[in-house]
Amino acid sequence: MYVDIQSLGEFSDLASQGADRAADALGQLAGANVYVDVTDVTLMAAGDLHESFAGREFVGVEIGLQGGISGQTVLAFELDAAESLVERLMPGGGDGEFVRSGVTEAGNIMTSGFIDGWADHLGVGIDMTPPAYVRASGTDILPDGVFDDDRQGVFMFESQVSSMDEDLEFAIYMLPEYAGFTDMLGHDGPVGEAGDAVPVNKLPTFNRMTEQGAASAADNITMMTGTETDVDVSRLRFVPVQDVPAELGTETVAGTVFELHGDPSGYLAILFDEASAEEVAGGMIPTETEPGIGDMEKGALRELGNIMTSGFIDGWANVLGTSIEHTPPQFVHDMGSAVMSPLVTRLGQTQDHAFIIDSTVRTPDGNVRCDIYALPDQRELAAALDRIEPPATDGGLPR
Amino acid sequence: MPTSVLIADDSEFMRNLLREILEGEFEIVGEAENGVEAVDLYGEHAPDIVMMDIVMPIRNGIEATTEITEEHPDASVIMCTSVGQEEKMKAAIKAGAEGYITKPFQKPNVLEAINDVVPA
Numbered sequence: 001m002y003v004d005i006q007s008l009g010e011f012s013d014l015a016s017q018g019a020d021r022a023a024d025a026l027g028q029l030a031g032a033n034v035y036v037d038v039t040d041v042t043l044m045a046a047g048d049l050h051e052s053f054a055g056r057e058f059v060g061v062e063i064g065l066q067g068g069i070s071g072q073t074v075l076a077f078e079l080d081a082a083e084s085l086v087e088r089l090m091p092g093g094g095d096g097e098f099v100r101s102g103v104t105e106a107g108n109i110m111t112s113g114f115i116d117g118w119a120d121h122l123g124v125g126i127d128m129t130p131p132a133y134v135r136a137s138g139t140d141i142l143p144d145g146v147f148d149d150d151r152q153g154v155f156m157f158e159s160q161v162s163s164m165d166e167d168l169e170f171a172i173y174m175l176p177e178y179a180g181f182t183d184m185l186g187h188d189g190p191v192g193e194a195g196d197a198v199p200v201n202k203l204p205t206f207n208r209m210t211e212q213g214a215a216s217a218a219d220n221i222t223m224m225t226g227t228e229t230d231v232d233v234s235r236l237r238f239v240p241v242q243d244v245p246a247e248l249g250t251e252t253v254a255g256t257v258f259e260l261h262g263d264p265s266g267y268l269a270i271l272f273d274e275a276s277a278e279e280v281a282g283g284m285i286p287t288e289t290e291p292g293i294g295d296m297e298k299g300a301l302r303e304l305g306n307i308m309t310s311g312f313i314d315g316w317a318n319v320l321g322t323s324i325e326h327t328p329p330q331f332v333h334d335m336g337s338a339v340m341s342p343l344v345t346r347l348g349q350t351q352d353h354a355f356i357i358d359s360t361v362r363t364p365d366g367n368v369r370c371d372i373y374a375l376p377d378q379r380e381l382a383a384a385l386d387r388i389e390p391p392a393t394d395g396g397l398p399r
Numbered sequence: 400m401p402t403s404v405l406i407a408d409d410s411e412f413m414r415n416l417l418r419e420i421l422e423g424e425f426e427i428v429g430e431a432e433n434g435v436e437a438v439d440l441y442g443e444h445a446p447d448i449v450m451m452d453i454v455m456p457i458r459n460g461i462e463a464t465t466e467i468t469e470e471h472p473d474a475s476v477i478m479c480t481s482v483g484q485e486e487k488m489k490a491a492i493k494a495g496a497e498g499y500i501t502k503p504f505q506k507p508n509v510l511e512a513i514n515d516v517v518p519a
Contacts (some may be wrong), residue, residue, distance in 0.1 A: 104412070
């Protein structure tokens with residue numbers, strides 16, 4: 001099954017507009033200044049969702065969809081954000097049932113704003129079930145049906161919404177029914193020129209491959225610094241190019257960026273938060289140095305990035321049957337969004353949306369965190385995926 | 400005599416909000432939590448206006464509106480819903496709704512919609 005990239009881009013844009021409407025609705029209801037940080041489409045095997053949601057407590061609203069699109073929508077607030085919302089909607093509170101009713105109705109209104117744009121774009125009606133209040137941990141917040149087959153692919157439209165006024169943040173997760181959605185966007189064979197469509201049945205294999213690349217990069221950190229690390233999350237997202245910098249936020253990061261040449265070409269960024277960068281670099285430098293990130297630390301981070309990049313992309317090249325080279329490391333130390341902007345500017349000359357392959361490597365105590373962002377050329381990646389052997393019955397590469 | 404209103408919404412929060420907006424200027428004759436109750440309460444009270452949600456359990460607001468307007472051609476129903484889909488708006492009008500406001504709304508939106516249907 002192939003999904004047309006242009007259609008996926010249109011649906012990504014619709015999700016983005018829907019999230020804007022949802023944020024506007026929340027702003028009116030709660031009297032808060034609310035805006036959408038970013039909207040992206042994550043493509044992954046259902047089983048991989050567990051890592052993304054692990055350890056988080058949610059309050060949310062679940063709504064089933066039938067008609068033009070089938071599936072479930074979940075609007076989820078982190079628990080503390082839900083408490084802020086309740087205080088905004090019902091100052092002084094109320095009994096439990098009434099509070100649940102308020103949160104449910106707020107979720108219902110926001111979700112409708114999200115869905116309306118899809119319905120109008122498709123020229124169909126989308127029936128919504130009455131909203132159901134849910135409070136759950138981790139992936140329990142998501143509809144049960146998503147995990148009927150852990151190897152089954154999932155399209156997850158995710159919008160992060162924030163408030164300028166206070167810690168009112170929430171996410172909209174929309175998970176259209178996989179089969180119906182791919183039927184709507186999909187084709188049995190390639191369409192147009194090579195790279196115009198993504199072979200979605202190969203994405204789980206690609207995700208496994210990315211996880212292995214990230215694991216290899218994590219091993220490199222452990223070997224070079226003596227710090228035990230592991231891959232926390234690895235996922236493939238589809239984002240409007242202009243939104244990529246916002247994905248990284250305003251936190252200051254330090255690390256290295258690389259340009260990739262080959263099939264696919266693109267960019268790779270290996271970024272640490274400042275404290276992690278200092279700790280990791282410190283582990284590589286045998287002598288005592290001044291606090292902060294000086295020349296010695298920069299050199300260490302360049303070398304680490306160089307080795308991690310090779311570990312990361314070698315797996316890609318092997319599975320895709322291609323050769324991928326990378327430029328020497330360029331040290332970066334700036335806000336995450338500022339680091340990504342120049343890369344995106346170049347990528348944006350040839351494409352409107354970008355695939356981001358995003359892996360997080362952490363130490364068990366969480367003191368060191370490294371984010372690896374790969375931004376391959378969209379068409380070249382799609383064409384390369386097409387060349388992967390179909391996934392084995394076990395869902396692809398070993399987990 | 401004040402204009403009488405029936406509120407049909409499955410959300411207690413939203414019924415409460417509408418009641419707060421309307422109380423004083425209108426007579427709230429009943430509150431329904433689903434489409435079946437809305438039809439029953441309409442038959443019981445014959446209100447001047449029904450504020451009708453669309454997405455409700457048991458029977459949705461469009462079905463309830465169809466039933467009410469078929470039995471009572473003079474009934475005035477205003478859809479009061481979070482759904483803003485063009486297809487649903489057309490379906491609501493076809494069912495006999497005379498007004499359509501989308502949530503979230505402010506008090507002036509509600510009063511204006513009612514005034515359009517039942518001029519003061």
